[in-house]
Amino acid sequence: MAEALLELDVGNSSLKWRKRCGVSVVDSGRLAWSELASLDAVLEDVQRVLVGSVAGESSNEILRDYFSGRGLQAEFAQSQVVCGPVKNAYADVARMGVDRWLAMVAAFREFSAACLVVDVGTALTLDMVSGEGVHHGGYIIPGPQMMLQALLSGTDRVRFAEEGAQTIAPGVITDECVHHGKWLALIGAVSQARQQMAALVDEAPLVVVAGGAGAALIAAAGSQANDWIYREDLVLDGLYPVINGWSA
Ligand SMILES: Nc1ncnc2c1ncn2[C@@H]1O[C@H](COP(=O)(O)OP(=O)(O)O)[C@@H](O)[C@H]1O
Numbered sequence: 001m002a003e004a005l006l007e008l009d010v011g012n013s014s015l016k017w018r019k020r021c022g023v024s025v026v027d028s029g030r031l032a033w034s035e036l037a038s039l040d041a042v043l044e045d046v047q048r049v050l051v052g053s054v055a056g057e058s059s060n061e062i063l064r065d066y067f068s069g070r071g072l073q074a075e076f077a078q079s080q081v082v083c084g085p086v087k088n089a090y091a092d093v094a095r096m097g098v099d100r101w102l103a104m105v106a107a108f109r110e111f112s113a114a115c116l117v118v119d120v121g122t123a124l125t126l127d128m129v130s131g132e133g134v135h136h137g138g139y140i141i142p143g144p145q146m147m148l149q150a151l152l153s154g155t156d157r158v159r160f161a162e163e164g165a166q167t168i169a170p171g172v173i174t175d176e177c178v179h180h181g182k183w184l185a186l187i188g189a190v191s192q193a194r195q196q197m198a199a200l201v202d203e204a205p206l207v208v209v210a211g212g213a214g215a216a217l218i219a220a221a222g223s224q225a226n227d228w229i230y231r232e233d234l235v236l237d238g239l240y241p242v243i244n245g246w247s248a
């Protein structure tokens with residue numbers, strides 16, 4: 001019988017999980033913190049729990065206690081100096097959000113090619129990995145929801161409704177200016193990073209997109225995103241090789 005694994009990606013907005021038996025995904029979902037106990041329903045035959053978390057230590061303690069109360073010891077992934085051919089550019093890798101490292105390792109493992117890894121969650125992160133697996137650094141930018149919050153809290157008169165179409169067409173009312181503007185900023189960042197990477201590592205990278213707002217970013221980018229690759233579970237895909245070793 002293949003080992004039953006529960007994999008968790010704990011971000012600043014939500015907790016994504018999936019259950020696997022060997023290579024088959026048997027169940028998956030997205031939870032708010034307040035719904036953690038609903039995982040009870042899938043834990044029965046789980047043998048290992050692999051976690052990538054960018055939450056604070058007190059939240060991680062809650063996770064540890066939750067699983068240990070059910071006879072499981074959660075294994076937390078850490079950002080590393082290297083994982084197989086993938087080499088981290090950070091001098092102090094402990095400061096890198098592990099979600100970024102997991103996504104880079106997963107992208108390089110799948111594509112073995114230069115990748116611009118784009119994770120669109122609470123924050124949008126961009127990380128450049130060369131065709132040899134060398135990380136050349138990256139960027140951290142407020143994500144789409146955080147951009148809206150910044151405009152709401154920092155202005156008196158930028159007030160807007162829910163998003164309509166996902167597009168970067170110039171807006172002619174405040175609602176459009178704000179929503180289209182947020183995508184323009186984020187897509188502009190992807191495009192600029194891609195150009196910069198082509199010059200820096202002398203290779204045109206694959207653009208690999210993940211994160212809760214990844215599909216919306218691609219929709220807003222329209223035909224510009226025709227050659228972008230969407231991998232919803234990229235961070236989860238990195239957990240097994242980062243925790244068990246590249247060759248596992
Ligand atoms: N069903 C959803 N629930 C929550 N956020 C969603 C959902 N679908 C898209 N989003 C978008 O995804 C962003 C959060 O992405 P997510 O990957 O959950 O973030 P994090 O990894 O930081 O927890 C939100 O800002 C929101 O714009």
Ligand SMILES: CC(C)(COP(=O)(O)O)[C@@H](O)C(=O)NCCC(=O)O
Binds near residue numbers: 011124125143
């Ligand atoms: C940049 C992030 C907040 C992204 O997290 P997310 O949007 O997935 O919640 C996370 O990777 C993080 O907390 N990073 C620590 C700083 C760093 O990576 O340098």
Ligand SMILES: [K+]
Binds near residue numbers: 121122
């Ligand atoms: K992110």
